[in-house]
Amino acid sequence: MQFHQRFVPGLAIASYIVGDEKSSEAAVIDPTRDVDDYIDFAKDNNLHIKHIIETHVHADFVCGSRELKARLNDEPTIHCSGYGGKDWTQSFADQHVKEGDTITMGDLKFGFKHVPGHTPEHISINLFDMTRSKETPWVMFSGDFLFVGDVGRPDLLGEEAQKELAHQLYESVFERLKEFADFTEVYPAHGAGSLCGKAIGSRRSSTVGYERRFNPALQKQPEAQWVESLLNEMPLSPPYFKRMKQVNTQGPAIIENRLSDQKRWDARQVHERVCDDCLIVDVRSKESFAAAHIPNAINIPFGSNLPTWAGWVLPYDRPILVISDDPSQIKQVVTHLLRVGFDDIEGYLEGGIGSWETSGFPLSTLNTMSVHDLASRRKTEKQLTILDVRTDKEWNDGHIEGAIHIHGGRLQERVDELPSDKPVAVVCGSGYRASIASSFLKREGFEDVTNIMGGMSAWKAAELPTVS
Numbered sequence: 001m002q003f004h005q006r007f008v009p010g011l012a013i014a015s016y017i018v019g020d021e022k023s024s025e026a027a028v029i030d031p032t033r034d035v036d037d038y039i040d041f042a043k044d045n046n047l048h049i050k051h052i053i054e055t056h057v058h059a060d061f062v063c064g065s066r067e068l069k070a071r072l073n074d075e076p077t078i079h080c081s082g083y084g085g086k087d088w089t090q091s092f093a094d095q096h097v098k099e100g101d102t103i104t105m106g107d108l109k110f111g112f113k114h115v116p117g118h119t120p121e122h123i124s125i126n127l128f129d130m131t132r133s134k135e136t137p138w139v140m141f142s143g144d145f146l147f148v149g150d151v152g153r154p155d156l157l158g159e160e161a162q163k164e165l166a167h168q169l170y171e172s173v174f175e176r177l178k179e180f181a182d183f184t185e186v187y188p189a190h191g192a193g194s195l196c197g198k199a200i201g202s203r204r205s206s207t208v209g210y211e212r213r214f215n216p217a218l219q220k221q222p223e224a225q226w227v228e229s230l231l232n233e234m235p236l237s238p239p240y241f242k243r244m245k246q247v248n249t250q251g252p253a254i255i256e257n258r259l260s261d262q263k264r265w266d267a268r269q270v271h272e273r274v275c276d277d278c279l280i281v282d283v284r285s286k287e288s289f290a291a292a293h294i295p296n297a298i299n300i301p302f303g304s305n306l307p308t309w310a311g312w313v314l315p316y317d318r319p320i321l322v323i324s325d326d327p328s329q330i331k332q333v334v335t336h337l338l339r340v341g342f343d344d345i346e347g348y349l350e351g352g353i354g355s356w357e358t359s360g361f362p363l364s365t366l367n368t369m370s371v372h373d374l375a376s377r378r379k380t381e382k383q384l385t386i387l388d389v390r391t392d393k394e395w396n397d398g399h400i401e402g403a404i405h406i407h408g409g410r411l412q413e414r415v416d417e418l419p420s421d422k423p424v425a426v427v428c429g430s431g432y433r434a435s436i437a438s439s440f441l442k443r444e445g446f447e448d449v450t451n452i453m454g455g456m457s458a459w460k461a462a463e464l465p466t467v468s
Contacts, residue, residue, distance in 0.1 A: 001108060001129060001251060004041050005187065005204060008032060008231065008306030011061055011339065012193035014204060018127065023106030027051035029125060030189050031064035033255060034335050035071055046308075048373055051103055053110065054080045055143025055189060056122040057088060059156050059241040060196055070254045072348050080416050083114050084121025095440040097123070107131050115145040115176050117169020118196070118404065118447030123371075126180075130446060136181055140208065143189045145172060148200030151217040151230070156196075156237055157245075166227045174220060182209025195241075195308070200295050209349030212256050222353040233393055240311035240340060247341055254459045255338055260461050262330055263347030267359040270294075270321060270349050278346060279314065282323040282463035283333050284353070286435035290366040290451060292353060297364075297440040301432060302329050307336040309436055319344040325352035366438055367450035371459045374425055375454050378402070383422045389437045400427065400459065405464035408433045416443055430455045 002019035017038050019026040026047040042049050049072055052065045065078045065368065081088070082096030085325075089096060097103075103110040106230050109128040122145055126137035144152035151173060154165035183447050185207055192202040199216070212218050217230060220385065265273070274280060280297040282289055283306065289299040300309050302324065314320070320342060322333055330348050338344055349355065369377070378384055388399050389408035399405065406414050418424060424446055426434040434451045441449045450457075460466065 002026070002045050002047065002349055003184060006032075006037050007039075007204060008237065008339075010193065010336075011202070011307055012191045012192055014187065014189055015064075016187060017047075018043050018048075018108065019045060019107035020108045022223070024048055025050045025105040027053055027103065027105065027110065028068060030058070030067050030143065032356070033062045033064040033067050033252065033338055035064050035068040035156065038068060039071060049076050051110075052076050052106065053103070053125055053141075053147075054083060054090065055092075055125060055141060056119045057090060057245055057248045058144075058188075058189075058246050059119075059237075059248075060130055060194065060311075062244065062341050063248045066251050066375050069113050070256075077269075081114075081121040081123045083116065083123065084119070086123035087250065088119065090249055090251065091199075092406060097160070109134070110291060111137065112174060113179070114152050115142075115172040117154050117172045118144045119157075120165070122152075122172075126442045133237070135283045137184055139185045139187060140180060140371075141189075141400065141422055142360065143186050144196045145169075145354055146177070146186055146215075147188045147190060147197050147200045147377070148203050148206045149215055149447045150197040150213070151198045151215075152196055153198065153230075153236060153237075154224060154227075154229060156241055166230070169224065169230075169360060170226060171221050173218060173369055177208065177212075177218075178210045180210065184208045186211060188331075195235055195237055197204065198230070201223045231418045235391060236409060238308065238409055239458060240316075244341060252341070255343065258334065258338065258343075258345070262334055262345070264350040264427070265347050266350055267355045267361060270356070271361050273321065273346070277318055278321050279318045280323060281310075281314065281320050282353075282439075284323065284325055286451060288325070288353075289366075289435060289439065290368045292357065292365060294353070294356060295362055295364045295438075296443045297323060297439060298443065299366075299435045301435065302326075305432070306333065307340045309433070310337055310342060311340045313412065313436060316341065319346045321324065321346050324347040325351060326350060364442065366435070366442065367448070368453050369425060371452060371454055371464060374427075374459075375462075375464050377425075381423070385422055385424045387418065387424055388428070388456075389426060389433050394429065394456070396468060398460065398468055399456070401465065401467045403427070408437045411437055411440060415441070418446070420444070420446050425450045427452040427453055427459070428455045430457050
């Protein structure tokens with residue numbers, strides 16, 4: 001058996017390709033939309049991708065099943081869950097599978113188990129090596145049902161559905177999982193950093209037995225107590241999750257060559273299109289953005305967290321123009337955005353911000369401040385608003401006295417709670433999220449906005465006072 005786990009940092013997505021040497025056939029499980037890695041692995045290992053299998057309707061990224069099938073001349077068969085009713089039936093699937101159905105590739109066989117709770121239709125994909133055992137699966141591809149150190153959250157579909165999903169998840173964990181041997185290997189769809197669970201471990205795989213013994217969510221409690229414990233301190237879910245569910249149920253658009261074919265715009269063209277409802281997304285560092293940027297641009301610094309924060313703060317109904325000083329980043333930026341469903345990417349500014357500057361077009365700056373300066377100013381400036389955009393858990397672990405707490409992802413819906421006619425100092429953990437929030441506030445008309453560089457990490461390192 002040939003086996004490859006592909007991991008995408010940031011969104012922490014794990015997908016898989018499994019090949020059978022006897023038949024030279026392969027199956028891809030939970031692919032992302034950028035499919036070259038699967039095609040290249042199959043080619044390098046003399047495999048023919050015959051099957052594409054989805055564990056569930058994903059909420060945090062656009063599934064790549066349709067894309068991969070299209071790139072392979074529509075030859076593979078797409079298999080999705082046959083459970084969950086019409087609202088959870090992925091219409092683009094060639095086959096809707098249920099328990100008892102199998103897929104065979106030479107000496108390998110895939111079976112399925114309905115494990116609802118994270119979503120109503122969720123299945124595990126169970127791999128048998130028939131040269132070793134035809135009855136006992138060697139591997140479980142657990143999707144978002146079972147993680148290393150955690151289970152999938154049941155609260156992504158709203159409060160009305162949460163009660164039923166939590167009950168289903170409890171049954172899946174303590175009844176349906178019983179059928180798996182302790183030695184069955186577990187390969188989930190996410191690792192640490194994903195918002196599809198609360199406390200996912202950093203290791204990329206485990207075993208059912210190890211999780212039974214050491215996974216807090218697999219320790220038996222009365223159902224009500226178990227659900228309360230599971231949902232306690234659950235992180236906020238981005239609003240784009242709801243959109244991803246809809247896209248992945250109906251079937252995402254085929255993106256074809258959009259990854260490699262991005263249009264370059266000169267400064268004058270970009271200047272003209274700024275007035276044409278285009279959203280300027282500046283992916284340079286927080287320091288570079290603060291020094292000079294195009295007015296009304298949103299700063300999401302380049303890195304693995306870019307797609308998550310794009311989903312939090314960017315609207316889906318506007319075309320995007322990218323600003324970067326490193327052309328080699330553009331393909332990865334576009335990949336990040338396409339993974340979370342931003343399909344209308346118009347291109348990027350050729351020559352970066354330097355070309356904008358030399359063309360004589362308007363520039364904006366963002367104030368920055370050290371934690372020491374903030375400590376001094378807050379004592380003398382009564383008008384100063386300190387905005388903390390970290391998570392609830394971070395806030396509860398210690399914050400600046402008198403600060404206002406609004407999670408950065410919810411700033412758009414709560415911006416009216418802030419006085420726009422007074423100076424605002426924005427703080428996060430390091431300055432990354434604060435730069436995103438500051439750029440949004442400036443776009444909303446806040447004139448005196450400052451990013452606190454180093455954030456609460458620097459504040460605590462300087463031994464400045466906090467309250468809990």
